[in-house]
Amino acid sequence: DSIVSLKGMGKVFHTKNGDVKALDNINLDINRGEIFGIIGLSGAGKSTLVRCINYLEIPTEGDVFFEGKGLKGMSELQIRRVRRDMGMIFQQFNLLSQRNILDNVCFPLEISGVPKPKARQRAKELLNLVGLLDREKAYPAQLSGGQKQRVAIARAVATNPKLLLCDEATSALDPNTTGQILDLIKDINKKMGITVIVITHEMKVIESICDRVAIIENSKIAEVGKVEDIFADP
Ligand code: ADP
Ligand code: ADP
Numbered sequence: 001d002s003i004v005s006l007k008g009m010g011k012v013f014h015t016k017n018g019d020v021k022a023l024d025n026i027n028l029d030i031n032r033g034e035i036f037g038i039i040g041l042s043g044a045g046k047s048t049l050v051r052c053i054n055y056l057e058i059p060t061e062g063d064v065f066f067e068g069k070g071l072k073g074m075s076e077l078q079i080r081r082v083r084r085d086m087g088m089i090f091q092q093f094n095l096l097s098q099r100n101i102l103d104n105v106c107f108p109l110e111i112s113g114v115p116k117p118k119a120r121q122r123a124k125e126l127l128n129l130v131g132l133l134d135r136e137k138a139y140p141a142q143l144s145g146g147q148k149q150r151v152a153i154a155r156a157v158a159t160n161p162k163l164l165l166c167d168e169a170t171s172a173l174d175p176n177t178t179g180q181i182l183d184l185i186k187d188i189n190k191k192m193g194i195t196v197i198v199i200t201h202e203m204k205v206i207e208s209i210c211d212r213v214a215i216i217e218n219s220k221i222a223e224v225g226k227v228e229d230i231f232a233d234p
Helices: 046-053 076-084 101-111 116-129 145-157 175-192 203-209
Strands: 002-015 018-031 035-039 061-066 086-090 163-167 195-200 212-217 220-226
Touching: 002 046, 002 195, 018 046, 018 061, 018 195, 018 220, 035 046, 035 175, 035 203, 046 163, 046 195, 076 086, 086 145, 101 116, 101 145, 116 145, 145 163, 145 175, 163 175, 175 195, 175 203, 195 203
Parallel strands: 035 195, 035 212, 086 163, 163 195
Antiparallel strands: 002 018, 002 061, 212 220
C-alpha cells in the first residue's frame, strides 16, 4: 500500500545560463507507515525531489500520486488540501521569530480553522510530546538548535498530516542532538502512524532510522532497497 508514488517524474529548471535537469525519470513508491530515506551528494536533486512531492515545485515530466490521486490535474484548492496532509521540516527550522513557541505551533491549526482555545490546547499537547511544554512562552531565538527543531516538528505534525517530509532536518545539529531529534522522528512515526521521508547527505541518519533508502545520483535514482541490503558490508 503506497502513500506516495512518483511516476516518470522529471524536473527541468530554465535558467539564464540554460536548462538544468534536476530530476530525471524518478520512479518510486513510498509505503504507508515506513521511514524512507533519500541520500545523495549536494546538488544531486534531493531538495527538488521533496519539493516536488508537495508541489512546491511542479514536475516538468511525469507526476506525483498521493494516495493514488495524481496531482497534475488538480485545482489550486485541491493541491492545498493534499498539502495539509504533508508536514515539512527544514535544516534551518523556519520558525516565526516574532511569535513564542506556543503560537508557532498554533499557527497551522489557526490557518486550518481550528478555534483558538482548541488550537492552544492541541499545541500544548504537542509541546508536551516534544518535551518543551515548560518553554511555551519562549521565543525561537531563546532556544538551542535542537529545541527549535523540536518546535518545528510539533508544528509540522499539529494538523495530523499523513506524511512528514524532512529536508536535511539534522544537518545543522551536533551529533548528540541529531540522535535525539532522530529518536523523536521515529517516535512520531510509531505513535502517530505518520509516514516519514528523510532527505540527507549523512549515512548515519539513514542507518539509524530508515526502513528503506534510495540513493540519488546526478538527478537519477541509482538504487532502492532495504537499508541493510543497500549498505551491507560485502
Ligand atoms: P540537493 O538537495 O541534492 O543538494 P537540489 O535539489 O537542491 O539538490 O538541486 C539539484 C540541482 O538543481 C542543482 O544543480 C541545483 O543547482 C538545481 N536547482 C535547484 N533548484 C533550482 C532552481 N530553483 N533554479 C535553478 N536550478 C535549481
Ligand atoms: P538545498 O541544498 O536545501 O536545496 P539550496 O541552498 O541549494 O538548499 O537552495 C535553496 C533555494 O534556492 C531553494 O529554493 C532552491 O530551489 C533554490 N536554488 C538552488 N539552486 C539554485 C540555482 N542554481 N538557481 C536558482 N535557485 C536555486
